[in-house]
Amino acid sequence: MNTPKSINLQEYAEKISYTALINCYMKEFTNWSRYLGIPEYDPAIAENLRKTQTDLHIRIDFSSIGCDVYIPVTYFSESGRHLFDFPVLRRVLETDEVSEVDIYGFMALTAEYSKKIYQDIEASTVMDRLNNSIQNLYAYLKHMAENNKSVNNLEMSFIEAERSLILGHILHPVPKSRQGFNGQDLFLYSPETSGRFQLFYFLIDRKNIIEKNADGEPVSKKLGEKIYLLLNPEHQKLWDRFPNHKLVPMHPWQAKHLLSQEDVQIMQEQGALFALGHYGEYFTPTSSVRTVYSEDSPWMFKFSLHVKITNSERINLYPELHRGHDISRLLKTDWGKIYRKIFRRLNLW
Known part of the structure; x- marks a missing residue:
């Protein structure tokens, strides 16, 4: 076209x-x-x-x-x-x-x-x-x-x-329809315009985090080791002071939205959460808008995004997250290996 x-x-x-x-x-x-x-x-x-x-x-x-x-x-x-x-x-x-x-x-x-x-x-x-x-x-x-x-x-x-x-x-x-994206947001965060941006990172007390990985080792550990080396000295010292905090990536638009919320501001005041800012490789949105991709990253991220994309705000729901984790585990079983042999061109993991 x-x-x-x-x-x-x-x-x-x-x-x-x-x-x-x-x-x-x-x-x-x-x-x-x-x-x-x-x-x-x-x-x-x-x-x-x-x-x-x-x-x-x-x-x-x-x-x-x-x-x-x-x-x-x-x-x-x-x-x-x-x-x-x-x-x-x-x-x-x-x-x-x-x-x-x-x-x-x-x-x-x-x-x-x-x-x-x-x-x-x-x-x-x-x-x-x-x-x-x-x-x-x-x-x-x-x-x-x-x-x-x-x-x-x-x-x-x-x-x-x-x-x-x-x-x-x-x-x-x-x-x-993407109600919530204003001005340059539309061009920066839309796949149609090849938008590119760095993710926004938070340090969050691990007691406020639920994390699972069907591959075993928590993603936050590998991601943290990678991003720690990119942090400015001030943020590295901050993480050293709070070793029980984990690094959490966020869509930059969503990060701005969350930082305007009262409960997030209270967490900041209590030291349960620190906003570090933009770091790492550049990502670009896929057709879902809230799922982002970088050829330099081993992971794709699917974020909650309080933007009304077509007809509703796109929020990750607990049942969806647990379902994805369970299916990933299932596909790693003997049944999953047989399934892969039968459908060799269908790569689901």
Whole structure:
């Protein structure tokens, strides 16, 4: 995928986002049908459908809120990845007035229609996320065009592939929404812009740490030995004074967030936690955003990140962590060795 500089990137971002939103709607709701041809006895809508470039449309029945919507279809997919032409048309049933409806108008109709099913829905919330997603996608496309970047090349490294998902999930209504990243955060911490950063390190009293490693030796020990040599003299002396503290890496955005929390500030005052700052090799985010990779590190880290990525804050949950540890242990058993022989190309450890 290359982004031609002649394209209006804002319009392109909205079109891509609109397509994803409609596909998502068609997956989640059933009040739609395929509409082939031009109606003979419905002149109001017939006149407008003749202006579209296709004779196949999706008709969404919004009669419960006083309208219906017609979407030109250029490709109908049995797998749900449909392609559309624009504009989308909205017809007011009472007056037969037909007008174009943009992506924000369609989201508003969806929210209004959904209130009969989900009474607590808050339209402003989804509108904010939709706008955030569109503007982020525009920023990524603009970055690609200005830097002459391409994705989906025939051959790619691991991290090049992770950075290549520019358009996002094809069945998510707000695939590039990342509420919490402001200003330069978006470029520094996004895979689409090849962001690079050092991790932020804390010294934390070991009684406040739960640590397991399916390979045996605690990762904090090996990591600590490596980072200790990189610390400035002041931080080395601090660790020497508190030998029972362990080194804990953190996503730099999350570290800033945690340091603003009252309970973390209390831990600092009590000497249970010390913020050391940025050290070590540079990492880059993968497609999950909160999982980071460095070719110079033997580990990939998956951090909690209090950023609303697509639809929720991405936090590591205890059950997930224990499950990952248990599966790693299972794959090291005799059963796991047999599994590896059967599925030689599936590398899970």
